[in-house]
Amino acid sequence: MTPKGAATRARIVDAANQLMYERGVAATTLADVRAASATSKSQVYQHFADKDALVKEVIETRAEDVLTQQRRRLRRVESLRGFELWRDELVERNALRNGAYGCPLGSLANEIADHNEDARRAIAAHFDEWLEMLIDAVERLKTRGVLRSDADSRALASGLLSALQGGYLLAKASRDIYPMRAALDMAIAQLRAYATETGSST
Amino acid sequence: MTPKGAATRARIVDAANQLMYERGVAATTLADVRAASATSKSQVYQHFADKDALVKEVIETRAEDVLTQQRRRLRRVESLRGFELWRDELVERNALRNGAYGCPLGSLANEIADHNEDARRAIAAHFDEWLEMLIDAVERLKTRGVLRSDADSRALASGLLSALQGGYLLAKASRDIYPMRAALDMAIAQLRAYATETGSST
DNA sequence: TTGGAGAAGGACTCAAAGGTCCATTATTAT
């Protein structure tokens, strides 16, 4: 594949990613993708066997975007304040759209989990990776003595992720980010419930 | 409309409701609905102007199912134990399908909120009603002295609903109900954080 | 018993979306 071909392919994936985020997978036609990426139909099929193959690529691209950004933020979390900053960034980003579209990964999961088993597994793996980052961050707080050692890192991390996803969904339905903030506040309060005496001020 | 016509209409809505739950709205064709309800195409159009009208009816039917069931359970909640029973029923119901399909209302919201403003508003209103039930239950616990009066009922209720929705989504993606249980446990633990001394045993 | 209104059946049209094919143009390596 030549550099030009690679650029075309990237344009197609980017356009599909964007459109499928705004309209959903089913509502995005290949003609839309073609138009948005300034390519022709045969080019799409040159690079992808069918729509499912394109969707698969979109999943990977999007997951990488989300996880890269999350990794950058979560890696730096060393205190409860760090989780608050993590929360603020997510809420503020979502506020820009008034909650529309929801979580790039969550919305996708919801749409295709039940009728594309391969895609479902791929997304589940990405959620797992996300969960591991959260577990790592919680563990870090335990190591640093911010949280008590008897805290169940996996349960807390899973709770954070669920709160985030549920918050995204309610914000999407109501076009109001309040539920998202409330959900994340609740999850962080639950972290705080495991704070040590010395760590409760951080 | 004769009784027979009403029965036909109900059959159509029921079939559409079921199919759209299992496959999603976009993936459900009117031919599918026709076959599943043992009706003919003209009957569908006799009762519904177009697919959107049918979807609207499905939203109402489904919301009524969910909210009726929730009302029955939440009305009886008088203690933290009551919320645990509420959680157990939801988790166990979802376990029957290994998490597939997710929340009847949440999945629907996710699929159509961004491209059917009327439907989005309708679903948002139903979520609000659900939220009010949860607020009422939390308030009841405050009145009974189980929870402290400084607890923010709306924030806690919103957190419960987000946790539930996020749990549904992660369970759907992973085909594992663990995240759902963890999320609801976390939300209930947060209720418990506001328990009074006397109420902490109930 | 019969006439009429509403219910039911199913053939048909139309548009859109996915997918194929081939001729033409650009790129790259020798």
Place this chain on the structure above:
DNA sequence: ATAATAATGGACCTTTGAGTCCTTCTCCAA
């Protein structure tokens, strides 16, 4: 420079699903 390979453009085919229309049937009231 040129042959080989890859990229591009766009016409074309096929399927499917939404929506229309007309005929037949059924049920109830006069």
